[in-house]
Amino acid sequence: xxKLRFSVxxxxxxxxxxxxxxxxxxxxxxxxxxxxxxxxxxxHKAPIAKHMVWYKVGAADEKLGKGxxxxxxxxxxxxxxxxxxxxxxxxxxxxxxADSNAxxxxxxxxYHEFVDISRLELVxxxxxxxxxxxxxxxxxxxxxRKIVYQERKQVVENNPLYKFNEELQRLFWQNxxxxxxxxxxxxxxxxxxxxxxKDIYRHYYAPNNAVLVIAGDIEPETAFRxxxxxxxxxxPAKVPENRLKFDTEVKTKTTLRMKLPNIELPRLVKKYxxxxxxxxxGGIYAYMVLSKYLGEGExxxxxxxxxxxxxxxxxxxxxxxxxxxxxxxFSISAIPAKGVSVDEMTAALDDxxxxxxxxxxxxxxxxxxxxxxxxxxYAKDNPNEAAQIVGMLATAGMRDDEIENYADNIEKVTVAxxxxxxxxxxxxxQTEAVVEPEGAKK
Amino acid sequence: xxxxxxxxxxxxxxxxxxxxxxxxxYAIWKSFFVFDADKIIANSELKNKxxxxxxxxxxxxxxxxxxxxxxxxxxxxxxxxxxxxNSGSVRDxxxxxxxxxxxxxxxxxxxxxxxxxxxxLEDYAISISFGADKDDFSGSMVTLKENLRLATDLLHDxxxxxxxxxxxxxxxxxQILQSLDYLRERPQHRLNEAVNKEIFGSHAYANEVLGKxxxxxxxxxxxxxxxxxxNLTKDRLYVGVAGDISREEAEKxxxxxxxxxxxxxxxxxxxxxxxDFSARAVNVEDSKLPQxxxxxxxxxxxxxxxxxxxLYIANYVFGGAGLNSRVNQAAREKExxxxxxxxxxxxxxxxxxxxxxxSTTPQNFAQMSKIFAEEWQKMGENxxxxxxxxxxxxxxxxxxxxxxxxxxxxxxxxxxxxxxxLGLDFLQKRNSYVEQVTLERVNRVxxxxxxxxxxxxxxxxxxxxxxx
Numbered sequence: 081x082x083k084l085r086f087s088v089x090x091x092x093x094x095x096x097x098x099x100x101x102x103x104x105x106x107x108x109x110x111x112x113x114x115x116x117x118x119x120x121x122x123x124h125k126a127p128i129a130k131h132m133v134w135y136k137v138g139a140a141d142e143k144l145g146k147g148x149x150x151x152x153x154x155x156x157x158x159x160x161x162x163x164x165x166x167x168x169x170x171x172x173x174x175x176x177x178a179d180s181n182a183x184x185x186x187x188x189x190x191y192h193e194f195v196d197i198s199r200l201e202l203v204x205x206x207x208x209x210x211x212x213x214x215x216x217x218x219x220x221x222x223x224x225r226k227i228v229y230q231e232r233k234q235v236v237e238n239n240p241l242y243k244f245n246e247e248l249q250r251l252f253w254q255n256x257x258x259x260x261x262x263x264x265x266x267x268x269x270x271x272x273x274x275x276x277x278k279d280i281y282r283h284y285y286a287p288n289n290a291v292l293v294i295a296g297d298i299e300p301e302t303a304f305r306x307x308x309x310x311x312x313x314x315x316p317a318k319v320p321e322n323r324l325k326f327d328t329e330v331k332t333k334t335t336l337r338m339k340l341p342n343i344e345l346p347r348l349v350k351k352y353x354x355x356x357x358x359x360x361x362g363g364i365y366a367y368m369v370l371s372k373y374l375g376e377g378e379x380x381x382x383x384x385x386x387x388x389x390x391x392x393x394x395x396x397x398x399x400x401x402x403x404x405x406x407x408x409x410f411s412i413s414a415i416p417a418k419g420v421s422v423d424e425m426t427a428a429l430d431d432x433x434x435x436x437x438x439x440x441x442x443x444x445x446x447x448x449x450x451x452x453x454x455x456x457x458y459a460k461d462n463p464n465e466a467a468q469i470v471g472m473l474a475t476a477g478m479r480d481d482e483i484e485n486y487a488d489n490i491e492k493v494t495v496a497x498x499x500x501x502x503x504x505x506x507x508x509x510q511t512e513a514v515v516e517p518e519g520a521k522k
Numbered sequence: 523x524x525x526x527x528x529x530x531x532x533x534x535x536x537x538x539x540x541x542x543x544x545x546x547x548y549a550i551w552k553s554f555f556v557f558d559a560d561k562i563i564a565n566s567e568l569k570n571k572x573x574x575x576x577x578x579x580x581x582x583x584x585x586x587x588x589x590x591x592x593x594x595x596x597x598x599x600x601x602x603x604x605x606x607x608n609s610g611s612v613r614d615x616x617x618x619x620x621x622x623x624x625x626x627x628x629x630x631x632x633x634x635x636x637x638x639x640x641x642x643l644e645d646y647a648i649s650i651s652f653g654a655d656k657d658d659f660s661g662s663m664v665t666l667k668e669n670l671r672l673a674t675d676l677l678h679d680x681x682x683x684x685x686x687x688x689x690x691x692x693x694x695x696x697q698i699l700q701s702l703d704y705l706r707e708r709p710q711h712r713l714n715e716a717v718n719k720e721i722f723g724s725h726a727y728a729n730e731v732l733g734k735x736x737x738x739x740x741x742x743x744x745x746x747x748x749x750x751x752x753n754l755t756k757d758r759l760y761v762g763v764a765g766d767i768s769r770e771e772a773e774k775x776x777x778x779x780x781x782x783x784x785x786x787x788x789x790x791x792x793x794x795x796x797x798d799f800s801a802r803a804v805n806v807e808d809s810k811l812p813q814x815x816x817x818x819x820x821x822x823x824x825x826x827x828x829x830x831x832x833l834y835i836a837n838y839v840f841g842g843a844g845l846n847s848r849v850n851q852a853a854r855e856k857e858x859x860x861x862x863x864x865x866x867x868x869x870x871x872x873x874x875x876x877x878x879x880x881s882t883t884p885q886n887f888a889q890m891s892k893i894f895a896e897e898w899q900k901m902g903e904n905x906x907x908x909x910x911x912x913x914x915x916x917x918x919x920x921x922x923x924x925x926x927x928x929x930x931x932x933x934x935x936x937x938x939x940x941x942x943x944l945g946l947d948f949l950q951k952r953n954s955y956v957e958q959v960t961l962e963r964v965n966r967v968x969x970x971x972x973x974x975x976x977x978x979x980x981x982x983x984x985x986x987x988x989x990x
Contacts, residue, residue, distance in 0.1 A: 125596040126926035127571035158845070163557040167846075167855065172559045174846045175913055177920025196923050201566040202559055209557060226858025230813075234861045234881050237812040238709050298568065306567075342810060344703035379641050388637065388693065394700045417696060447645070455647020455666060461597050462928035 104487065105460050105470060108300035109480035112308060114316045115288025119474055120303040121295035121466045129200045129296025130467040132192040133207050134475045136291075137284035139264075140186040140257040140406060141323060146276045148264020151184040152228050153277040157191065158182075159220040161213035166220075169206060176202055186258055187405055188475050194464060197297045204310040211290070212314050214281055221274045229270065232263040240342040244515040251334050252351050252511040256326045258406060286317035293471040295463035326407035328353055328509060336513035339520065346422050346516040348414045348429065353509045354501070356401065356408025357476045364402040365489045366497035367410060370505075371400040373448045373498070374436055375412060381436035382412070382429070392420050392428045403476035410505055422514045437502055445495050453487050573926050575949040577936065580769055582776035589761035590936035590946070591772045594929060598667040600765040602677075602775065603933035605941055607760060608871070609659040609753035611731040613790045616745055618733015620654035620753075622698060623746045627652045627661075629690040631679035636690045639676065648673045650680060654731055657871045658941070659753060664930050667766045674778045681754060682782045686743050698738050705732070709811055713879075713982045716806050717817045720980055725795035727873060755787035756780065762936025765929045794872040797821070799976040803891075806982040814887040814983030815879070818894070820976050822867050822874040825942045831959045832967040833876075834867065835914045839906045840897065840972065841865025841878050843917065848901070852893050853880065859890045876971060884984045891979060902972035905965025918956045 110118045142149050160166045173180045173193065180193040180203075191210075193203040236242045246261055253259035263269065292311065294303045357364050375382045375398030386393040396414040412433070416425035460466045473483045482489075580591045611620045628650065630636035643650060649664040650673070661681070665673035705711040715730070722728035732738075759780060763772040799821050823829045841849045841864050849863045865878030882890045906914075926932060939948050 123596070125594060126573045126923055128923050128927065163555055167851075168557070170845050171913075172557075174843060175916045175920070176559070176563070177917050177922070177924070179921065179924060194924055194927075196570070196920055197568045198566060198570040199563065199920065200568055202562050205557070205559075205562050223855070223858040227854060227861060230859070230882060230886075231861040233812045233883055238815070238881070240707050240709075297571075302567070343707050345700060345707070377640075377644060379637065379644050384637065388689075391693070394693075394697050415700065418700075451644045451647075454645060457597055457599065457666065458647070458664075461599060464927055 103484045104456060105466055105484065107470060107480060107484065110300070110304040110307070112287060112312050114312065114314055116307070116311050116314075117291045117474060118304060118307045119291065119293050119470055119480065120298065120300040121293070121460060121463065121470055122298060122300060123295055123460060123463045123466065124297050125461075127197040127297045128195065128463065129197050129294055129298055130192060130194050130463045131200060131203050131207065132190055132293040132467050132471050133211070134188050134190045134291040134293065134471045135285055136188060136289050136319075136475055137280060138185050138187045138189055139260065139262040141280070141284065141320075142257070142260075142264075143276075143279075145268060146264075146272065147260050147268035148228060148232075148262075149272055149276040150189055150280055151263055152225060152269070152272055153280050154182050154184045154189050154191075155224045155228055156216050156221065156277060157210055157214060159224060160215055160217075161210050162215050163209055163213055164206065165215075169210070172206065173203070178203060184262055186262060187403070188472070190471060192467070200294070200296075200298065201306060201310070204306055208310040208314060211285055211287065211311070214285075216274050216278065218274070221277075225269065225272060228263065229266070232266065232269060236261065236263055240340060241347075241515065244336075244338050244340060244347075244513070247336055247338060248349060248351070248511065248513045251336050251513070252353075252409070253326065256406060257323065258326070258404070283317070283320055286319060287311055287314045288316040289319045291471060291474045293467045293474065295467040295470070323406060325359075326353065328407070331507065331509050333509070334511045336511060338513075338515045339518045340515055341518045343515065343517050346416055346425075346514065346520065348416065348422055348425050349511075349513045350412045350429070351511045351513070352410045352505045354400070354408050354410045354505050356404050357478060358405040359408070360402070362489065363501070364400075364408070365493050366501040367400045367402065367408070367505075369445070369449060369452070369490065369493045370498050370501050371398045371410065372452055373440065373445070374398045374433065379451075381439070382414075382432050385432045385435065386414065386428060390428065390432075391417055392425060393417055396429070403472055405476065422516060426512065426514070437499065440495055440498060442495055445493075445498065449490055449493065452490055456487060573923050575926070577939070577946055577949060578769065579946055580763075580773050580776075582773045582781070584777040585756065585781040587756060587759060587761065587776050587780055589763060589772070589776055590940055591763045591767075591769060592932055592936060593767065593769075594764055594932060595766045597929070598766050599664065599929045600667055600670055600673075600763070600767045601662070601664045601929040601933040602761065602763050602779075603662045603930070603937045604660065604759060604761045604780075605937050606659040606753055606755070607758045607941060608657065608789070608792075609758060609787075610655050610657040611729060611733070612656045612726045612792055612872075614726070614729070614733065614737075616733070616741055617729050617737040618698065618731075618741065619745055619749045620659055621731050621733060622694070622738065622741055623749050624652035624654045624659065624661075625694045625698065626686060626691065626746055627680050627684050629694060630685035630687065631676070632683040632685060633679055634676075635685065636687065639680075639685075642672070642676060646672055648676065650677050652680075656727060656731060660937075662930065662933065670767070670771075670775070674775055678779045678782070681779065684750070686746065688743070691743055695738060695741065698732060699735060702730075702732055702735055702738070705730070709808075709815055709982065712808075713806075713815045713817055713980065716804070716982060717819065717980050720804050720978065721797055721819055721875070722795050722873075726792065727795055727870060751784070752788040755784045757786045759783070760937050760940040762933040762940070764932035764936060792872060797873065799978065801975050801977050803979045803981065805985045806980070807985060808982055809984045809987065811983040813881045813883050814981055814985055815881045816887075816891065816894075816979055816981045818865070818876075818878040819978045819980070820876040820973075821971060822876040823971075824874050825869060825944075829963075829967045829970075831955050832963040833971055835911065835918075835956075835959055836901065836906065836964050836968040836972065837865055837867055837876060838914045838918070839910045840901050843914070846913075849878075849880075849894060849897050852897055853890055857889070857893070859886045859893070863890075863894065884987045887981070887983070887985065891981070894979075895974065895977070898972055898977055899974045901968050902974065903969075905968045906961070908961060911959070911961050911964060915956055915959070919953050922953055
């Protein structure tokens with residue numbers, strides 16, 4: 081299904097998984113008078129460019145009961161404008177050899193085109209056009225709603241784990257909008273109206289709520305001039321105030337235990353509310369180092385202890401999401417080895433984390449930090465990947481210099497910082513979730 | 523006298539006003555309602571450039587190993603990809619041997635135990651990986667130029683002197699067994715299994731690359747060592763080197779890594795499977811699935827066949843062009859029956875196939891498969907139009923440079939140019955291969971390969987529910 085478009089769930093790219101120097105991307109930034117932020121990552125290897133427009137709106141901005149409307153709008157953005165009617169958008173891109181797609185997440189919706197450099201202006205003109213001229217007719221609305229319904233069935237519900245994933249989100253995020261699925265539920269999708277999607281378009285699709293990222297064979301000055309030419313005359317809009325943050329005042333610990341048919345392997349996930357970039361700013365780097373140290377890759381502490389040495393698990397990993405503006409999260413996931421119960425796995429995991437933290441010292445910290453910084457040049461080799469990372473960090477609110485100074489910020493992290501981050505994590509609101517195959521013995 | 527001119531002038535003035543009004547209306551209409559893509563491209567300040575894709579054949583001096591090499595110095599990165607041809611899972615004695623070996627080659631060398639080996643890779647940001655598919659065993663190395671010496675030593679030792687500690691072997695075995703469990707959870711994988719069984723029957727192409735649970739359980743270190751001795755040899759090796767590396771350095775690199783390999787391995791002949799392509803639908807009931815998942819299979823042509831490009835274009839128009847493909851236009855964009863349908867060319871060495879698929883909820887299934895079959899038949903009967911041919915060529919030519927996005931992919935391209943015998947000048951000539959395809963050829967080939975008599979559909983899901 082290589083060419084399928086509109087993948088709803090996009091994996092959170094982790095900066096920490098990348099192999100920097102002083103400047104991570106060599107990027108240059110600019111802000112148009114209408115408030116549109118432009119970030120350019122020059123890459124002159126081949127005459128190609130990735131063009132991305134990121135809107136700071138996603139599923140978490142939907143009104144209650146209108147789940148899936150941000151995503152449905154993303155689909156309808158390919159269905160024509162006043163100028164580029166019907167299916168012409170896709171046709172023009174095809175004729176010009178562009179690979180184009182879009183995705184919706186909790187906090188962002190992004191549209192992107194990968195093109196020969198001679199077609200960059202074309203896609204800028206097309207993208208600028210659909211920022212203000214979208215036209216939605218009844219027929220294409222009905223059809224596209226059917227398509228997103230099928231998309232939910234195919235991408236979400238065909239996965240036998242989906243109920244577990246959705247329950248975990250619900251329990252973990254409680255009454256915050258992040259608790260709801262990006263696609264919306266089946267009933268929500270079927271009840272959406274064109275007014276629901278137009279509301280989002282009208283309120284959030286504006287240059288002052290967007291970030292333009294261009295990575296490829298172009299000089300920043302040229303890119304800024306072209307951005308001005310194509311996007312400069314679009315009027316800014318009054319964008320609704322930021323939504324509520326996740327309430328971290330009352331600390332709770334919740335547990336989820338599920339048994340599901342059609343799954344073969346048990347899984348364990350421990351999820352913690354920790355500050356993301358919006359709350360912690362420079363505090364995120366300690367969590368990045370913590371995640372690397374504990375569970376990223378096959379030389380991480382938990383992997384070596386639980387998988388290699390004690391053979392309790394066949395896989396263990398950590399993940400720190402710091403880009404979500406309403407609240408960050410830290411997850412530890414494990415798959416128990418055959419014959420190891422989920423309770424034994426949970427106990428072993430807790431024990432292993434404690435042990436790892438007691439062993440943390442300057443020498444080990446330096447080693448893991450060095451690994452995080454050793455191959456950062458790879459991050460800018462592929463314009464697709466560079467644009468994706470830069471777009472996500474920029475929409476999370478990071479300034480250009482913060483994005484570039486990744487290496488320095490990692491260097492500054494001390495053992496005390498990591499330990500403090502860890503202690504804060506332990507005391508945070510958290511969820512422990514286990515799923516087992518139906519019929520599995522305790 | 524003065525009236526006329528004045529009158530005439532006045533008269534003329536009216537026309538001017540009218541003309542200006544018309545022109546202004548047109549201009550406003552145009553700026554609001556007309557998008558002129560061609561004009562934007564023509565006036566674009568960024569013009570077409572070609573990628574300097576100079577590929578050279580190099581010969582490593584000691585070993586005599588030939589390889590393709592492309593120097594690209596925009597980042598200090600070196601990438602090497604390689605393939606041991608005809609050493610893939612289809613030739614496995616115990617099912618899963620090639621894949622298991624690929625996993626174990628990253629588990630340390632005679633000099634470095636598994637953890638020390640992995641730490642070196644992490645510390646110096648070196649990526650070394652191995653894999654197997656049905657036909658071939660493959661590997662790749664990506665490193666910073668400054669760490670090339672170390673990366674070379676690590677890859678050499680991984681290939682020539684892998685460690686194979688018992689503890690790592692058992693851990694890897696358990697991980698592969700769990701991967702097999704994981705695959706069984708996935709409906710798409712269960713459908714693929716049904717497809718493989720239906721198409722290839724008892725032929726080894728039917729087997730999953732990861733192997734069979736019983737065979738993986740019964741695997742020993744000795745099995746892997748035998749596999750290595752017979753397959754990781756110079757006689758079947760294809761190498762591509764790309765990035766910030768000179769010709770001399772690349773030649774030396776190849777010797778340093780591969781010269782210690784045995785000259786020859788043992789060949790195992792695999793007969794081409796005899797596939798019965800007669801049209802049929804095979805249904806696998808699974809009442810718990812939210813959707814019916816379908817796969818389609820039909821005959822195709824090998825890479826060097828003269829019909830390859832015509833069929834490539836026919837397939838593109840039918841099911842390869844994403845949302846613009848005929849099948850997506852009919853089933854998705856018009857009817858909203860599916861999130862997507864596609865077809866593509868599967869290039870197994872001994873059994874080239876046209877394959878495709880879609881999924882839809884049970885109540886849509888009959889209509890969806892009817893549309894697919896109708897479009898298929900139309901393709902065979904009427905072929906494509908001049909406009910469709912022109913669009914397809916435009917896409918294929920205009921998107922050509924997109925493949926040069928990263929150094930790792932460049933090395934992969936260099937390997938497949940050799941493996942598929944595409945020639946040293948392939949990158950220069952590829953667009954002309956596309957341009958040369960005529961409508962007559964596409965439609966002749968479409969008639970032959972998009973035949974309703976040779977279309978197999980395999981469906982899995984709650985199919986009965988729809989009938990009742």
